[in-house]
Amino acid sequence: MARTQGTGSGTGADRSLAGLVGRAFGRLGRAGGLVFLLAGLVLSGWGAYEGAYAAGWAGTRGTLTVQQCDVSYPNNASRSSRKNRRPVRCEGTFVSEDGKSTDANAAVQVRQRYAQGTELAVQQAQAPTSDDAPDADYLQTGMDRAWRWFGAFFGGWVLTGLGVFCLVSGFAPFGRSRISFDAAWEAAGRGATRAAVLGMIGVGLVGAGVSFLISYFV
Structure with a gap:
């Protein structure tokens, strides 16, 4: 009789444990x-x-005339990521398409270097907080992107x-x-x-x- 009770107790414990595991996985x-x-x-x-x-549906459309482009890699970037990813930051002057907005401290992240004087089609997603503040946000436009x-x-x-x-x-x-x-x-x-x-x-x-x-x- 004691052996039967032990078996029933063990079965009940197993079912309880299975229920807890089931609820945990649920x-x-x-x-x-x-x-x-x-x-x-x-x-x-x-x-x-x-x-x-990127499609030019939002923001202010304009042109960024490149002054310089710099390539910078994160300090912890591996050799393979350095080879496959080229985070390029191009700085220059932004002029809106309607000519009403300019930013001499504009900068945009691109995938390749551009020569000085190159005109990039960009969208101004966020205007600078002041005339000389370099905190505006620009995105390069293009339907492929x-x-x-x-x-x-x-x-x-x-x-x-x-x-x-x-x-x-x-x-x-x-x-x-x-x-x-x-x-x-x-x-x-x-x-x-x-x-x-x-x-x-x-x-x-x-x-x-x-x-x-x-x-x-x-």
Whole structure:
């Protein structure tokens, strides 16, 4: 009799432990979904913001006449990153397209050096706080750059869709999951979750692919 009670007690403890582990992984799944959701929203917002300025739809359109360009690498940059990434800062004078705004302390981050006197098409995202303040914000314009940013915007939709799925279903996107993918997907089909997730991921993948493809031909 004592042996039977011990077995029952052990089984109850095992079930309790399994329940705790299951709830922990359920919370982990929703936490992972929240991370994906927030990352997707940030990526989409960033892509839309940068893309709008690169396309010339926002800010003040103008020209920056280059005086000098400097290349600077972070102190902790590796040799490979130094070779593949060239953070170039070009300084010069900005004149708005309508001629109403000028900035002798303008500077913009670009991907290559330009010779002195080169005129760069830029957008002034933020005007200087005073006539001699070097704190204005400029972005180089170009539809090729704009379409790449729009690709990032749509890429954020994919992360957002995954985040919604994991957040609603509790499916853990990494590690051991309390809920299997098949069970989570079946449960998502009972409401509007599956359609919303498929829509966001589908639009995101197609939009990102088309945007990056267009960027190579404009």
